[in-house]
Amino acid sequence: MRRGLDLWREGCPPWESGGSLLLLNPRLAPVWRNRVLAAEFPDLADHVWLGTSGTSGGLKIVALSRRALEASARAVNRHLAAGAADVWVNTLPLFHVGGLGIVVRAALAGVPGHYLGDWNAAEFVLKAEDCGATLSALVPAQVHDLVAAGLPAPERLRAVVVGGGALDNGLRERAESLGWPLLVSYGLTEAGSQVAAARSEAQHEGWLPLLGHLEARLDGEGVLELRGPSLLTGWMMFGQDGRTRWEDPKRDGWYGTSDRAELRGGELRVLGRLDDLVKIRGELVDLAALERALQGRVRSGRVALRLTPDERNGFSLRVVAENETARAEAQGASEDVFPAFARPESIVTATIVRNALGKTPRY
Numbered sequence: 306m307r308r309g310l311d312l313w314r315e316g317c318p319p320w321e322s323g324g325s326l327l328l329l330n331p332r333l334a335p336v337w338r339n340r341v342l343a344a345e346f347p348d349l350a351d352h353v354w355l356g357t358s359g360t361s362g363g364l365k366i367v368a369l370s371r372r373a374l375e376a377s378a379r380a381v382n383r384h385l386a387a388g389a390a391d392v393w394v395n396t397l398p399l400f401h402v403g404g405l406g407i408v409v410r411a412a413l414a415g416v417p418g419h420y421l422g423d424w425n426a427a428e429f430v431l432k433a434e435d436c437g438a439t440l441s442a443l444v445p446a447q448v449h450d451l452v453a454a455g456l457p458a459p460e461r462l463r464a465v466v467v468g469g470g471a472l473d474n475g476l477r478e479r480a481e482s483l484g485w486p487l488l489v490s491y492g493l494t495e496a497g498s499q500v501a502a503a504r505s506e507a508q509h510e511g512w513l514p515l516l517g518h519l520e521a522r523l524d525g526e527g528v529l530e531l532r533g534p535s536l537l538t539g540w541m542m543f544g545q546d547g548r549t550r551w552e553d554p555k556r557d558g559w560y561g562t563s564d565r566a567e568l569r570g571g572e573l574r575v576l577g578r579l580d581d582l583v584k585i586r587g588e589l590v591d592l593a594a595l596e597r598a599l600q601g602r603v604r605s606g607r608v609a610l611r612l613t614p615d616e617r618n619g620f621s622l623r624v625v626a627e628n629e630t631a632r633a634e635a636q637g638a639s640e641d642v643f644p645a646f647a648r649p650e651s652i653v654t655a656t657i658v659r660n661a662l663g664k665t666p667r668y
Contacts, residue, residue, distance in 0.1 A: 327354045328400040364543040377497035377535035378409040380518040393418040394438035406498035426450040433459040444469035458484035497535030501573040512572040529566040602638035606631030624652040
């Protein structure tokens, strides 16, 4: 790595330290980690580099300037009306933009920020109660864990931003019955964190107000494009073929996401990722929509869809359920949820593997 790009390790303050930082997931496979540490990165002052999944099983290391991260943090603070009386509790890993974003928001507002470390639902509630937390952020898998444990929200908590994936309506309703003040959001690493977020718990119809620091438009295929001060400077691509390259994916300042969306006025509705669209027997299938519909019928645990390449049909589907009761519920709902041409080949009970932000692979 070029001189001046420091590898951040647990215990080093990721914002007050200054300079340029490389934040790597400690669970990154050694072969990828070694390649990243041996690579020649562009000499960019005052940047933070964050790893995210690339295409074809590769790796992307996204470069975000400190000014970009601060622009995002200011916009989120304005949206949440975060002030001097607030206290953040952070459940998200600091090597992801969601966790790092909380560090920056707290620092700019001059308010306390408490880091939980490894996720544990009961410990999170205790931590939030002990520090008097008013603000936090979760991913849907963490919301599920809180609901499964029947844990009520701490009294002072006034807003919990939920990102990192779609939140099932049934899960949201069960969480809100326990007092969790959930605000659904949409964001991505390349935009420095949040792009749009609900203003209140009442916003459930899918339309989210855009934060004021970004412009949004749709390309000819209905894919969301963004422009604004929180966008990435560029990224390093590490391919399976061993090649490494630096590129700036923006065009005339606009960054093309991989998300299909709709826009109306200052609001955004995300329809799903391009990656979630596959053809089965010649028919286009939205995997995310199917998974949400199935999860809405399964109350006893999490379920996930898996893809298997199929020479004749393109792909076949499997359903993985985290326990036997959830598997039985998925079995009973499958005929209603799945079209005949895309019925799952099997519905099995197995551990649902997820990454640090609760996202699950399709393969």
